[in-house]
Amino acid sequence: MKPDSIEQSKRQKSPKWRLIDGGVTAPDGYLAAGVSAGIKRKGLDLAVLFSSQPASAAAVFTLNQIQAAPVVLSRENLKISKGRARAVLINSGCANACTGKRGMQDSVLSIQCLASHLGVDSSRILVASTGVIGSFLPVPRVLKGIATAVSSLNSQGGTAAAQAIMTTDTREKAFAVEARIEGNTVRIGGIAKGAGMIHPNMATMLSAITTDARVAPGQLNKILRRVVERTFNCLTVDGDSSTNDTVFILANGASKAAVSDGRAAAFFEQGLEMLCEELAKSIARDGEGATKFVEVLVRGARDFDSARKVAKAIANSSLVKTALFGEEFNWGRILCAAGYSGVPFSPDRIALSLNGVPVYRDGSPVISTRKRAEKAMKAHDLLIEVDLSAGGRQARVWTCDLSHEYVDINGSYIT
Amino acid sequence: MKPDSIEQSKRQKSPKWRLIDGGVTAPDGYLAAGVSAGIKRKGLDLAVLFSSQPASAAAVFTLNQIQAAPVVLSRENLKISKGRARAVLINSGCANACTGKRGMQDSVLSIQCLASHLGVDSSRILVASTGVIGSFLPVPRVLKGIATAVSSLNSQGGTAAAQAIMTTDTREKAFAVEARIEGNTVRIGGIAKGAGMIHPNMATMLSAITTDARVAPGQLNKILRRVVERTFNCLTVDGDSSTNDTVFILANGASKAAVSDGRAAAFFEQGLEMLCEELAKSIARDGEGATKFVEVLVRGARDFDSARKVAKAIANSSLVKTALFGEEFNWGRILCAAGYSGVPFSPDRIALSLNGVPVYRDGSPVISTRKRAEKAMKAHDLLIEVDLSAGGRQARVWTCDLSHEYVDINGSYIT
Numbered sequence: 001m002k003p004d005s006i007e008q009s010k011r012q013k014s015p016k017w018r019l020i021d022g023g024v025t026a027p028d029g030y031l032a033a034g035v036s037a038g039i040k041r042k043g044l045d046l047a048v049l050f051s052s053q054p055a056s057a058a059a060v061f062t063l064n065q066i067q068a069a070p071v072v073l074s075r076e077n078l079k080i081s082k083g084r085a086r087a088v089l090i091n092s093g094c095a096n097a098c099t100g101k102r103g104m105q106d107s108v109l110s111i112q113c114l115a116s117h118l119g120v121d122s123s124r125i126l127v128a129s130t131g132v133i134g135s136f137l138p139v140p141r142v143l144k145g146i147a148t149a150v151s152s153l154n155s156q157g158g159t160a161a162a163q164a165i166m167t168t169d170t171r172e173k174a175f176a177v178e179a180r181i182e183g184n185t186v187r188i189g190g191i192a193k194g195a196g197m198i199h200p201n202m203a204t205m206l207s208a209i210t211t212d213a214r215v216a217p218g219q220l221n222k223i224l225r226r227v228v229e230r231t232f233n234c235l236t237v238d239g240d241s242s243t244n245d246t247v248f249i250l251a252n253g254a255s256k257a258a259v260s261d262g263r264a265a266a267f268f269e270q271g272l273e274m275l276c277e278e279l280a281k282s283i284a285r286d287g288e289g290a291t292k293f294v295e296v297l298v299r300g301a302r303d304f305d306s307a308r309k310v311a312k313a314i315a316n317s318s319l320v321k322t323a324l325f326g327e328e329f330n331w332g333r334i335l336c337a338a339g340y341s342g343v344p345f346s347p348d349r350i351a352l353s354l355n356g357v358p359v360y361r362d363g364s365p366v367i368s369t370r371k372r373a374e375k376a377m378k379a380h381d382l383l384i385e386v387d388l389s390a391g392g393r394q395a396r397v398w399t400c401d402l403s404h405e406y407v408d409i410n411g412s413y414i415t
Numbered sequence: 416m417k418p419d420s421i422e423q424s425k426r427q428k429s430p431k432w433r434l435i436d437g438g439v440t441a442p443d444g445y446l447a448a449g450v451s452a453g454i455k456r457k458g459l460d461l462a463v464l465f466s467s468q469p470a471s472a473a474a475v476f477t478l479n480q481i482q483a484a485p486v487v488l489s490r491e492n493l494k495i496s497k498g499r500a501r502a503v504l505i506n507s508g509c510a511n512a513c514t515g516k517r518g519m520q521d522s523v524l525s526i527q528c529l530a531s532h533l534g535v536d537s538s539r540i541l542v543a544s545t546g547v548i549g550s551f552l553p554v555p556r557v558l559k560g561i562a563t564a565v566s567s568l569n570s571q572g573g574t575a576a577a578q579a580i581m582t583t584d585t586r587e588k589a590f591a592v593e594a595r596i597e598g599n600t601v602r603i604g605g606i607a608k609g610a611g612m613i614h615p616n617m618a619t620m621l622s623a624i625t626t627d628a629r630v631a632p633g634q635l636n637k638i639l640r641r642v643v644e645r646t647f648n649c650l651t652v653d654g655d656s657s658t659n660d661t662v663f664i665l666a667n668g669a670s671k672a673a674v675s676d677g678r679a680a681a682f683f684e685q686g687l688e689m690l691c692e693e694l695a696k697s698i699a700r701d702g703e704g705a706t707k708f709v710e711v712l713v714r715g716a717r718d719f720d721s722a723r724k725v726a727k728a729i730a731n732s733s734l735v736k737t738a739l740f741g742e743e744f745n746w747g748r749i750l751c752a753a754g755y756s757g758v759p760f761s762p763d764r765i766a767l768s769l770n771g772v773p774v775y776r777d778g779s780p781v782i783s784t785r786k787r788a789e790k791a792m793k794a795h796d797l798l799i800e801v802d803l804s805a806g807g808r809q810a811r812v813w814t815c816d817l818s819h820e821y822v823d824i825n826g827s828y829i830t
Contacts, residue, residue: 066754066762098747098762100779133747134780243751318733318817332513332548336658339481347481347513364515365549402733404819 015179017271019278023158023174024049026189027212029254032157034164037145039093039131039138044164046142047191048149049088049208050118055252056214057085057126058221060228062245068097069107070127071244077111077123083217086124088208088248089114089146090165092193096129096137097243106137113143117150128206128246130167130193162191165206168288169193175278177271181264184257186213188268188275194235194283204242205232207279213268214253216260223269224249231276234308234397235284281398290400292324293381298338299394300387306343307388307395313341314384314397321402324382329374331359338386349389355379430594432686434693438573438589439464441604442627444669447572449579452560454508454546454553459579461557462606463564464503464623465533470667471629472500472541473636475643477660483512484522485542486659492526492538498632501539503623503663504529504561505580507608511544511552512658521552528558532565543621543661545582545608577606580621583703584608590693592686596679599672601628603683603690609650609698619657620647622694628683629668631675638684639664646691649723649812650699696813705815707739708796713753714809715802721758722803722810728756729799729812736817739797744789746774753801764804770794 025032029052037046059078061071077085089110096103107127115122129137162172176189192207215223228247249272251259259268285293296315301307314320317337323330334352338345348363355376358366366373376382440447444467452461474493476486492500504525511518522542530537544552577587591604607622630638643662664687666674674683700708711730716722729735732752738745749767753760763778770791773781781788791797 064751064754065760066750095747098750098775098778098780100763100777102779132745133751134775243747243754330547332510332658335481335513336479336548339479339658345480348515360513360549362515363513364517365513 015181015267017177017179017274020176020178020187022176022189023162023191024189024208024210025155025158026176027187027210027254029053029212029252030210031153031155032161033149033152033154034157034160034162035145035149035152037091037148038141039091039145044160045091045093046145046149047090047161047164048114048146048153049161049210050153051086051210051250051252053252053254055085055250056217056220057081057083057248057250058217058224059126059249060225060247062242064243066098066243068095068129068244069099069103070096070129071246072104073107073111074126074128074246077126080123083221084124085126085250086120087114087118087126088250089125089127090206090208091129091137091142092165092167093131094129094135094137095131095133095244097133099134099136102136106139109139110137110142110146113146114150117147126248128244128248130165130204130206130244133243158189158191165191165193167193169286171286173279173282173286175275175282177275179267179271181213181257181267184255186255186257187211188213188271190275190279192279192283194286205235205245205283207232207247209247209249209272209275211249211251212253212255213251214256214258215251215268219259219265220249220251223265223272227269227272227276231273231280234395235280235399284398284400287400289403291403292401294324294384294399294401295382296384296386296397296399297394298386298388300389300391301343301393301395302391303393304395307393308397310338310341310343310386310388311395311397313337314386315399318402321399324377325401325403327377329370329377331373334384334386335360345388345390351387351389353385355383430596430682432592432594432689435591435593435602437591437604438577438606439604439623439625440570440573441591442602442625442669444468444627444667445625446568446570447576448564448567448569449572449575449577450560450564450567452506452563453556454506454560459575460506460508461560461564462505462576462579463529463561463568464576464625465568466501466625466665466667468667468669470500470665471632471635472496472498472663472665473632473639474541474664475639475662477657479658481513481658483510483544483659484514484518485511485544486661487519488522488526489541489543489661492541495538498636499539500541500665501535502529502533503541503543503665505543505545505621505623506552506557507545507580507582509544509546509550509552510548510659512548514549514551517551521554524554525552525557525561528561529565532562541663543659543663545580545619545621545659548658573604573606580606580608582608584701586701588694588697588701590690590697592690594682594686596628596672596682599670601670601672602626603628603686605690605694607694607698609701620650620660620698622647622662624662624664624687624690626664626666627668627670628666629671629673630666630683634674634680635664635666638680638687642684642687642691646688646695649810650695650814699813699815702815704818706818707816709739709799709814709816710797711799711801711812711814712809713801713803715804715806716758716808716810717806718808719810722808723812725753725756725758725801725803726810726812728752729801730814733817736814739792740816740818742792744785744792746788749799749801750775760803760805766802766804768800770798
């Protein structure tokens, strides 16, 4: 048997997830809409996502101590509903954070409005906001926008919803994956917004994920947390962690495929990870002002956490990021960042390579590869590999460079 | 008695430190020189500082795990000499970090060369390097430069020495303070280089300090550590901590004033803090591409460390720094950074003001002062004040904004 056919027979035996077109409306039983409510100066700014049948729901929220009103409200609703939801409301253009009691009232009013339009209890609505911190929601516009969005809900609305949650993103982020589980086609779809402030725990990113698999709330929650840890939490654009970060997932069971036993759950988790990795990478690719997509792979670590800590120190360094933007072969900054990450390693045993070209090992620079390494810096996609020689675990972190445009975007975000 | 004269009588009673002209050669018994050795493409790049009599010495070094050869060597020498030194050798243009055994040999050779020119034991030489990581010292040039520097040592050489340690600094940093201690005039002088990578523990900054007070090595070491904690360690330009950070202090006793009892030591510590604060602030003012000088003052904290942690989170945020560059009234980013600092506080009790104008309190934005606050953002010197309402301690951190020029400087540091 030739290698090819071995590969093929394996593929036939064990089911596989594959990327398909579409976002949150790719799975069965979901409608979505994105409308222009006038919260932003122009463009779509309000998204509604609706499950035609009751769904399990789970969420991961920012760890920032200052949490926006919608974060507080969604957490409460998940408690009241014991992990159930019917709809998600997301606006861009205003974070509704640091807005006190009035901000909370504004969010409550928004979900009550959506609940009454959809004919569901308001505890079944999850809500998220993104945009400028410290501004109040323009409530009359939001309420009008909700009415328009509900009337335009449709089974192809995932793209418009993805566009409506964008802030400084240059393109919408929507992916879906599909597989067969015991004779049933199951899909998981997701939309996300990112761009700046991505780190260390999903900062200023929002994502809404849907699936037509049937998953109990408790299990959905556990799976989501694990997957977020390995995907969205391995993402950094500028090291800031926001007041609004949220990942929602709804599972409505419309496919009839149940994720009940351990094997099915593990397989479902694979699919969710594949989807979230695509979303996370697309956020890094579209980082504010990004001219490079960078994967930092740290191997030879004692455990995943220390590998990720080193990778994040490198990925967050303004000095590393500006050198990548300038296509400078200033690799010392990468080792320097590893050195202050707080993770112990032996400087004489660490090894560094750039897009596969060895740059540093055995305590000294590799001189012979210098020209090749300098050339490797010119690529758009960069792989920074660090081997700590301290164990067998690894982690990957995705980021982008730090450019003039980043400064432009963030020096005039409001104006 | 009027308030003015009360103030005046106080001033006459207790001695005070005052700023005077000069740097490391302001105290008695020090010679210095700065020469062009050809390590950098142009300009002065090698400094020698010499005490005409034996001096106590102490140092604080980077906490980065990857430590440059000169850091390792200086630490060793201070051990061998039991806190004594005669001279300091500093070069810019090459950090001699990540350079393995060859790098260590190069540093050893440099101090042996200086020791033989000065006729002192090589264990009495302290050495520091700053510049690109991963490049080797051009040893023949360094040795020739040392000979030139030694022959041009003079009692006015502090300014040239300050210029010779600059990398991306736009101006030299040299200050001195003077006071009378029991009838003797005592001086403390210092030079520093900074610009980028300043944080969290003196990153990519070097400083050499001299005094003609007589202080025992052990006491000098303790005082230096405390002062660095409150001055250089309250400084951040881009959050990176380098492989080479070093602060040296030499105390040669030429003034005959002895810092022996507790009161004299406390007074000496005041002077050293005044000097180091001037040096630290001048580094922040001259941060790479800086268009603003920013002091972040966090009050109402449980202790100094948590106050400084919040202040550093704010001062290190790329989003805050780009907003300051753009003179944007995007104050939510300041609270957001406080929120992810890891220091617990109540979001409803935190208060924020910008150059004295209240912006946020009691869980809500202060609307009435908005125009004044927007105007305050235009000032060159900004004071960001945060009150955590969680205790009685405070900390100040100095930084600058993040500009286009920062990206330019760091995207083309080598080329």
